[in-house]
Structure formats: structure tokens, C-alpha cells
Amino acid sequence: MINTRAGSTSAAWKRRAARLSTTLRSYLDSVALRAPWGAATADRPALALRPRHWWLAGVGALLAVILAVAFVRHYTFVDTRIYLGAVRSWIAGNPLYAYAAPGSGLGFTYPPFAALVMAPFAWLPAGVMGWGSLLVSVAALTFVLGIVLRPVADRYGWNRGRTVAIALPIALLSEPVRQTLGMGQVDLVLFALITADLLAIRRAARVANGGAPVRTPAGDGAVRRRWNAGTWAGVGIGLAAAFKLTPALFIVYLLVTGQRRAARTAIVTAAAATLATALLVPRTTLQYFGATLWQTDRVGRTDVSENQSLAGLLARLTDTPHAPALAWVLVALAALVLGLARARQAHVNGDELAAFTLVGLTAGLISPVSWTHHMTFLLPAVVILMDTAWRRRLAGAPPRVVRLRLVGASAVLLLTIASPFWFVLHRLPATSHYADGWPGVVAENAITLLLAVLVVALPHRLGMDLTARNSPAPPPARLVDARDGG
Secondary structure, eight states: OHHHHHHHHHHHHHHHHHHHHHHHHHHHHHHHHHTTTOOOBTTBOTTOOOGGGHHHHHHHHHHHHHHHHHHHHHHTTHHHHHHHHHHHHHHTTSOGGGOOOTTTOOOOOSOHHHHHHHGGGTTSOHHHHHHHHHHHHHHHHHHHHHHHHHHHHHHHTOOHHHHHHHHHHHHHHSHHHHHHHHHTOSHHHHHHHHHHHHHHHHHHHHHHTTOOOTTOOTTOOHHHHHHHHTTTTTHHHHHHHHHOSGGGHHHHHHHHTTOHHHHHHHHHHHHHHHHHHHHHSHHHHHHHHHTGGGOGGGGOOTTSTTOOSHHHHHHHHTTSSSOOHHHHHHHHHHHHHHHHHHHHHHHHTTOHHHHHHHHHHHHHHHSSOOOGGGOTTHHHHHHHHHHHHHHHHHTTOOHHHHHHHHHHHHHHHHHHHHOGGGGSOOOTTTSOTTTTHHHHHHHHTHHHHHHHHHHHHOOOOTTGGGGSTTSOOOOGGGTOOGGGOO
16 A cells, blocks of 8 residues: 555656646747747747837836835945045045955955045045945946847847846846945946947947947037047956956956057056055055955955865865965966866957956956955846857757756856855854855855856857847857857
8 A cells, every 4th residue: 555655656756846847848848939029020030029028128117116215125235335435534534445444344445546535535424425326337238138138139120228127126136236336336337348348349249340430420529520430449447447456357368369559558447546546645556466365364364265266265175264375376376277278269250248258257257355246247147148049949950958958058047046055154263164064155155156067067159249230140059059059
């Protein structure tokens, strides 16, 4: 009797699993065929947004407001308060990098150029400054989504504005964005500066290939013409590198890919901002580049769960406060070489967004300390993965291949939103990083592992930037190449 019941129970579970598998497969097939927007008709391209989806844009905007307020209530602009306190103390005549916030003991960690940029706002109350930075950050995120999604929307016949409005609340749910907004950080503004150079490189490449500058009506001034022709490529990266050193890796990428004009512009911009700062505040500049820059312990111990860099991973795996120096240097160097090599290949194959994304992900891996609000390039990685799946479907790939790609893209998005390490926070010496066994180890290092997998396996799309605005879209047969990952 017991065996009969066990067999009956087993059969019932198998039937449920089969039904669930069929339902999931049908859903993924519908996503692959229609994305979220509906199937093709005689007068509408495949995957085109339907007019009734306007309500999604309104819901998206409302969700954006609700989420922004929720993040602020949780994080209380903690980093804005620290930076304002440091800048106010500096203006009062104290050393900038000697400031320690009451309670946390944290201080100012950015180059002095960043302090000069913040100085005019030091008189503002922290709450006002925080909400101001939040509005600027949301505007910057919207700008980035517009640039990242525009070629994809154009290819599938989506309305650009509605596409961004639908994507915005999803992006706001992600760990990098909610941390940036709630803490009052600057990462989304730096993200926008770097992405602006992506737009400039696209436009400059169009002009170099014989196309006309984008939307340059007669009578435009010199500044507008340079903007439309993309000749300002490198300015955004240079400013971002002067504000925070990690974006300097994009200058290395420009050099590696032979984009010398953009590289020169970025170097000159960063150097000009830094030299101007040195002329205005020489003692503070010398203090930063001569001493503070090399004191990585100023931002905390390497092993803390929130640090999702390779150094943090190695420290947690060895269950020590800091990563073994030699092991970290070797692993970081390998990640740097691999990341730049894959970014260069993406550039050669015409996918500048994938190239920029790989550089951004690599920077997060190799930095000694990478908080999750630094990892904004996880967002375009999700877009690339989704787009690759849809392109495969349009190119006639087997449904199983498309489903696997959609599952992978969804998993990356869910990990970016869920951030499993928050559920297994460990603090030495009180709690070992192995306290929850190997499942806890994997969860605590989930974002680091995700970055590593993406640097190794993120696909790039052959000729992607040929489909930018005002360029003829290649036929479907050219949309997919063996080199785009599958």
C-alpha cells in the first residue's frame, strides 16, 4: 500500500511538472514571438508597440515616483550627508580627507575635482541636496535608457518614448539604481556621461562612413554641429574619470581599439579638470594623489559582503579581512586582459554598446572595492541579452535556443534586482563567510560571479550600430552571426 501511494504521488508530481514546463515553454515562445508588444500585422512591424500600451508609460512613470520615494525612506541619502559634511568641513578650513562622519567614521573618497563640483551646493540642506541629486540621477538614467534602447526600438518598430517609460521602473528596481538613488550617489550621472560618449562614437562613425550628421538643420551653430557629428566623443569619459578614477578604464579601451581622437579628447579633458583643480587647491590635490588614493582601507574592509569585486570574492573565500595581494593582482590582471580583449572584439564586430558594457563590467571586477551602486552596466547587459534572443527568433533559430537565451537574460535581471548577498551578510570575526555553507558562499558572492560570467560570455551583435537612427537596417539574415554567442 505504501509503495502504491508513493508511486501515485510521484506520478502526480510528474504531471504537475509537465504542465508547468508546458506553460513556461508557451510563455517563453510568446515572448520570443511578440516581446511584450504584440505580433506583426500587415501594417505594423514585428514586435511593434500597440497604441493601447500608452497606459504602460503612465504606469511606468507612477511606479518610478513610488520606487524613488521608497528608496529614499530606506537609505536616507546617507552618502550625500557624508559628502556634504566633508565639503562643508573643507570650506571651513579643515583637510578634506581628514573628515570622518559622526557614527560611521566614513569620509570623502573621490578626487578633489569632485569636491570642487559639490562645493557650490554645500550650503543646501542635506535633504534638499539629496532630492536634487535623485531627480538628476533619474533624468540621467532616462537619458541612458534612451540611448541604449533606441536602436533596438527602431529595429522592432517600437515607440521610443513608451519603450523607455516601460523600461524605467524595471531599471529602478535594480540594485545599482536603487542604491544610487537612496544613498544619494553619483553613479548614474557618471553612467550618463560615459553613455553620451557612446552616442558620440556612433555619430562620428556614421559621418566617417559617409553618412550625414544626425539632424543638422541649416543655420546651426558650431557647437550644435559638433554635437550632431559626434566630434565631442571623449569629453564625457574624461569628466567621469576626473570625478572618479574607475571610468579611466574606458580611456584604455579607446586606445586599445584605435579610437585615438576620442582617447585624446578624454585624456585632455580629465587632465584639464585635474590640473585646474591642482591650481585651485594644490595641497588637497597633493594629499589625494600622494597618499589618500592608495589607502584602500578608507572605504572599509575588503571582505564585507557589499564589496562585490574580485578582491572581495578572494577575501571571503579565504575568510580573511583582506584579499591575498598576489592572488588578487593575478586574477584582476587576467580579468582585465580578457575584458578588454572581448570589448575590442565587440567593437570590431560593430557592437559598441556591448564593448562599453564589457569595459564597465570589467572595471567593477578589478577595482579593489566595488559597491553594488557602481555596477550600472548590468542594465545594458540585460538589454543585450534580451535583444540577442529576439534577434535569434527573427533569424529562425530553434525555439529551444531562444527560450534558453530568454531564461538567461531573465536570470541576470532577477539577480540584479534580488542581490542575494543581502540575505547572507557575514562580518568577521563574529561570523565566518562559510557560516551558511556553500549555498551561502554562492549567494554572498552572487553579483561578483555574475559579473565574471558576463565578462566571459556576454554576446555581441554583428553590425548592431548599423541600425542606429537614419541608417538603413540590415536584412534579417545579417542580424545574426556565429560570433554573437550562439
